[in-house]
Amino acid sequence: DIVLTQSPATLSLSPGERATLSCTASHSVSSYLAWYQHKPGQAPRLLIYDASNRAAGIPAKFSGSGSGTDFTLTITSLEPEDFAVYYCQQRNIWPFTFGPGTKVDIK
Amino acid sequence: QVQLVESGGGVVQPGKSLRLSCAASGFAFRGYAMHWVRQAPGKGLEWLAIIWYDGSNKYYAESVKGRYTISRDNSQNTLYLQMNSLRAEDTAVYYCARDLGTKYLDYWGQGTLVTVSS
Numbered sequence: 548d549i550v551l552t553q554s555p556a557t558l559s560l561s562p563g564e565r566a567t568l569s570c571t572a573s574h575s576v577s578s579y580l581a582w583y584q585h586k587p588g589q590a591p592r593l594l595i596y597d598a599s600n601r602a603a604g605i606p607a608k609f610s611g612s613g614s615g616t617d618f619t620l621t622i623t624s625l626e627p628e629d630f631a632v633y634y635c636q637q638r639n640i641w642p643f644t645f646g647p648g649t650k651v652d653i654k
Numbered sequence: 655q656v657q658l659v660e661s662g663g664g665v666v667q668p669g670k671s672l673r674l675s676c677a678a679s680g681f682a683f684r685g686y687a688m689h690w691v692r693q694a695p696g697k698g699l700e701w702l703a704i705i706w707y708d709g710s711n712k713y714y715a716e717s718v719k720g721r722y723t724i725s726r727d728n729s730q731n732t733l734y735l736q737m738n739s740l741r742a743e744d745t746a747v748y749y750c751a752r753d754l755g756t757k758y759l760d761y762w763g764q765g766t767l768v769t770v771s772s
Contacts (some may be wrong), residue, residue: 581758638758
């Protein structure tokens with residue numbers, strides 16, 4: 548299975564700051580990687596797919612980059628509603644796998 | 655709007671079975687592949703299974719292969735997950751999700767909690 552590693556595990560930032568989250572795959576997943584936002588008690592939300600494409604309705608403050616094994620999710624100017632757990636997911640090779648998540652919390 | 659509503663969760667003893675349902679509305683269910691994903695307490699998301707729009711193909715995570723079966727009834731707009739031989743480590747919130755069309759999950763339900771305990 549492809550193992551996804553996310554860093555850091557926790558990112559403590561203040562509103563208005565920029566968040567940079569990393570996802571590293573154990574083997575190349577080409578550009579077949581997505582990012583999801585998950586808040587407690589809510590359904591996860593697709594943010595980015597195919598490494599850099601924003602899903603429908605996702606604001607431009609969310610951007611993704613990378614290919615192969617190294618990927619980044621950037622959130623510019625954090626707002627209160629952005630504090631959540633973020634997961635990456637690969638769909639290049641069965642079985643699909645998620646990373647362990649990065650929690651973005653308020654500093 | 656797209657709605658996915660899971661049901662069927664509850665407390666079940668180890669070794670027993672449970673069937674989860676996911677009622678879909680607001681979109682052409684028969685045209686989309688569907689997934690099940692779970693989240694154990696304090697853990698991250700774990701992808702479990704996918705079923706093609708017509709039920710012709712199914713794939714599973716190794717952790718549930720042979721014990722879980724994904725199925726669907728397109729006439730009822732409903733997705734199912736049959737879970738057999740349940741273990742304590744299967745305790746989790748189970749989510750159904752729609753496939754974007756590219757094996758990403760674009761809409762998710764709110765989840766249903768399954769607790770495996772004696």
